[in-house]
Every structure is written in C-alpha cells, then in structure tokens.
Amino acid sequence: MNDKRIYLAPMVGRTDEYYRALVRIMSKNIYLYTEMITCDAFLHTDRKHYKVNSREKDLTIQLAGSDPKKYGKCAKIIEEHGYSEINLNIGCPSTKVIKGDFGACLMNSPELVSEFIYEIKLSSSLPVSIKTRLGLGYEHNLNLLYNLIDQTHKAGCNKFFIHARNAILDGLSPKKNRKIPLLRYSDVLEVKKSFPFLAFYLNGGVESISEIKKNIVNFDGLMIGRSIYDNPIFMLQIEQEIFKSEVSLTRKDIIEKYAVYALEKSNQGISNYLLLRHLFSLYYNTSSSKKWKKFLHDIIQSNKDINNITSFEESFYEEKITTYG
Ligand SMILES: Cc1cc2nc3c(=O)[nH]c(=O)nc-3n(C[C@H](O)[C@H](O)[C@H](O)COP(=O)(O)O)c2cc1C
Known part of the structure; x- marks a missing residue:
C-alpha cells in the first residue's frame, strides 16, 4: 500500500461522530470525513459539537457554501478544533x-471556488481539497473539470476526489445521481495523467477487495461510501486485506467495543436512536440480519439501557465473518 490512502466518503445522515466511532473500531487506517456541513450551519452550531476526538484523527471536514468570507471564518475555527x-x-x-448556489453547480464557477481557497488559506494553514464530479449534464467532455482543477490548483488546492460520474442537475434525484450517470474510471485516469503533480482519489462504485486492488494502483487512493455503510464487515476486510492489519474481530467483539463507547455517550444524553442507527447492517447478508434489526429496534423503541446491545443471543454471535466476497 505504501502511501496509498482509502477515505470513507462523506455521507449526510451517516458519517456522524457515532458512525465514525464504529468505523474506527474496525479500522485504524481508513481516513475519516464528516458529513457535508454548510458554512452557515457551521457558524451557527454550538462549537462543542465540533471538537475532534483523538480517535477520529485524521478527520477531514467537508464544507459547502457560496460566500468566500464565510469559508475564511469557518477555517479559523476548524483549525482550532483539530481537523486535518x-x-x-x-x-x-x-x-x-443548487438553490443555495453551491455543490455541483459550482463546477461552472472556478473563479469563485478559487476565492474560497484563498480565504481559507488566509485564515488557516490547513490543506484544502475538492470533491467533485466528472462534469455536468449528459455531455462526456472534461472541459469543466480541467478548468476547475487548473484554476483551483493555482489558488492552492493540490488534492481532488473525483466521483467518476457526471452530475445531472435537472430532473435526477441525488439518489439517482449516484446510480444513473455512467461510471467512467478511465476518464478519471485521463485527468490524473494530465495533472501528474496533483493527488487524485477515485470515488464511486468500488464494492470489493478485487476492485480496490485493481484501481488503487492507478490513483493516490480511493474513496468508498455505500459499500462500507451497507456492509460494515467490508471495512474489516479492507483493514485486513488491503492495510494488512492483524486485526481480528468477531461481530460480538465489535458490538462489545461499541457498547463501551455508546454507554459513555448515552450518559451524556445522546439518544439510543442516534447511537444505534448505524449498527443495523452489522449482520448484513447473514441469517441473523432480521433478528438483529428487530433486536436493535426494540432497544430504541423501548428506550432500554444501551448496554443491552451486548445481550444479543450468543448463537447469533457465533456466525463467522465470512460473508463478504
Ligand atoms: C446517504 C448519502 C449521503 C451523501 N452525502 C454526501 C455528502 O455529504 N457530501 C458529498 O460530497 N457526497 C455525499 N454523498 C456521496 C458520496 O460521498 C459518494 O460520492 C457516493 O456515494 C459515491 O461513492 P460510493 O459509490 O462509494 O458510495 C452521499 C452519498 C450517500 C449515499
């Protein structure tokens, strides 16, 4: 692996601090991301929610917005709070x-995006990266992306995460936008070759160890979202087979370790729902999946003591972690 990296993709409603804690139990090596947060929301939320926990390091925060000055204001606070x-x-x-004038439509405004970077650099010493798409609409040319990279690189951005699809801004829901536009890894590779002095991370549709091995050699690393969220055990497999860690955990071990963390959070007043909602897919693709979901549901609905998650029937624990492929 040398210096290749794998990032957990930012996912709104998913990559919150509780999910990141679960992922860290399985992997010491994956790089973590927050969910997307708008500059306005960031500036108006209680600061105590932003402190980076030492186990989350290195943590990247993803910002969205359209006002350069607000990026500068956020950057100062972000640096003080320990983000990488x-x-x-x-x-x-x-x-x-799109109504807020940010997100994919900013591919059309590379000068504005460059201003965000200038303001961040004025207020902090943190590195800035960009997560973007191959282009907008149904055209498969890379002009917008080339222009964006060219201009933002001059402003000080050296690192790009490319979701290997176009974004279709009229008529496709975000969910369909993560499925319908064609995945074009070869176009991301072409971009990487055109800017050999910049770092590129491939994102979109990476679902197996063999795909990771095949694609990671061409890029500085990969970014993976849904296939880890939908099957947390895939994270464990990446840790073992890609990072070559000696980590060996059963589902029971994962639950017990998470319970220690969850109890601490529960004592601080965090609800069972927030603490347990990311655990539903732990038994993905096993015969215990249904029973596990019902078991968690019951703890959430009846607001039982969070420690109850360790009392899932032993026989279910015994299932070996061999379900991934
Ligand atoms: C529920 C959900 C929420 C997402 N939220 C964000 C987000 O906050 N910021 C972002 O850049 N991408 C977001 N994405 C897109 C992912 O980061 C990623 O680019 C996309 O899912 C493709 O990667 P994958 O095929 O490995 O999942 C989200 C995806 C999902 C499924």
Missing part, C-alpha cells in the same frame, strides 16, 4: 444545494 483538512463540496446535485 478542509474539503469543498463541488459535487452535490440536490436541488436544495
């Missing part, structure tokens, strides 16, 4: 985001 990097969301296709 600021990522700009130039790829989100949701209508809510």
Whole structure:
C-alpha cells in the first residue's frame, strides 16, 4: 500500500461522530470525513459539537457554501478544533444545494471556488481539497473539470476526489445521481495523467477487495461510501486485506467495543436512536440480519439501557465473518 490512502466518503445522515466511532473500531487506517456541513450551519452550531476526538484523527471536514468570507471564518475555527483538512463540496446535485448556489453547480464557477481557497488559506494553514464530479449534464467532455482543477490548483488546492460520474442537475434525484450517470474510471485516469503533480482519489462504485486492488494502483487512493455503510464487515476486510492489519474481530467483539463507547455517550444524553442507527447492517447478508434489526429496534423503541446491545443471543454471535466476497 505504501502511501496509498482509502477515505470513507462523506455521507449526510451517516458519517456522524457515532458512525465514525464504529468505523474506527474496525479500522485504524481508513481516513475519516464528516458529513457535508454548510458554512452557515457551521457558524451557527454550538462549537462543542465540533471538537475532534483523538480517535477520529485524521478527520477531514467537508464544507459547502457560496460566500468566500464565510469559508475564511469557518477555517479559523476548524483549525482550532483539530481537523486535518478542509474539503469543498463541488459535487452535490440536490436541488436544495443548487438553490443555495453551491455543490455541483459550482463546477461552472472556478473563479469563485478559487476565492474560497484563498480565504481559507488566509485564515488557516490547513490543506484544502475538492470533491467533485466528472462534469455536468449528459455531455462526456472534461472541459469543466480541467478548468476547475487548473484554476483551483493555482489558488492552492493540490488534492481532488473525483466521483467518476457526471452530475445531472435537472430532473435526477441525488439518489439517482449516484446510480444513473455512467461510471467512467478511465476518464478519471485521463485527468490524473494530465495533472501528474496533483493527488487524485477515485470515488464511486468500488464494492470489493478485487476492485480496490485493481484501481488503487492507478490513483493516490480511493474513496468508498455505500459499500462500507451497507456492509460494515467490508471495512474489516479492507483493514485486513488491503492495510494488512492483524486485526481480528468477531461481530460480538465489535458490538462489545461499541457498547463501551455508546454507554459513555448515552450518559451524556445522546439518544439510543442516534447511537444505534448505524449498527443495523452489522449482520448484513447473514441469517441473523432480521433478528438483529428487530433486536436493535426494540432497544430504541423501548428506550432500554444501551448496554443491552451486548445481550444479543450468543448463537447469533457465533456466525463467522465470512460473508463478504
Ligand atoms: C446517504 C448519502 C449521503 C451523501 N452525502 C454526501 C455528502 O455529504 N457530501 C458529498 O460530497 N457526497 C455525499 N454523498 C456521496 C458520496 O460521498 C459518494 O460520492 C457516493 O456515494 C459515491 O461513492 P460510493 O459509490 O462509494 O458510495 C452521499 C452519498 C450517500 C449515499
């Protein structure tokens, strides 16, 4: 692996601090991201929510917005709170985001994105990266992306995460935008070859160890989202087979370790729902999946003591972690 990196993709409603804690139990090596947060929301939320926990390091925060000055204000606070990097969301296709004039539509405004970077650099010493798409609409040319990279690189951005699809801004939901536009890894490779002095991370549709091995050699690393969220055991497999860690955990071990963390959070008043909602897929593709979901549901609905998660029937624990392929 040398210096290749794998990043957990930012996912709104998913990559919160509780999910990141779960992922860290399985992997010491994956790089973590927050969910996307708008500059306005960041500036108005209670600061105590932003402190980076030492186990989350290195943590990248993803910002979205359209006002350069606000990026500068956020950057100062972000640096003080221990984040490692600021990522700009130039790829989100949701209508809510487009109305706010940020996300994927900013591929059309590389000068403005460069201003964000200038302001961040004026207020902090943190590195800035960009997460974006191959282009907008149905055209498969890379002009917008080339222009964006060229200009933002001059402003000080050296690192790009490319979701290997176009974003279709009129008529496709965000969910469909993560499925319907064609994945074009070869185009990301072409971009990488055109800018050999910049770092590129491939994102989109990486679902197996063999795909990781095949693609990681061509890039500085990969970014993976849904296939880890939908099957947390895939994270464990990446840790073992890609990072060559000696980590050996059963599902029971994962639950017990998470319970220690969750109890601490529960005592601070965090709800069972927030603490347990990311655990539903732990038994993905096993015969215990249904029973596990029902078991968690019951703890959430009846607001039972969070420690109950360790009392899942032993027989279910015994299932070997061999379900991934
Ligand atoms: C529920 C969900 C929320 C997402 N939220 C974000 C986000 O906050 N910021 C972002 O840049 N991308 C977001 N994405 C896109 C992912 O980061 C990633 O680019 C996309 O899922 C493709 O990668 P994958 O095929 O490995 O999942 C989200 C995806 C999902 C499924």
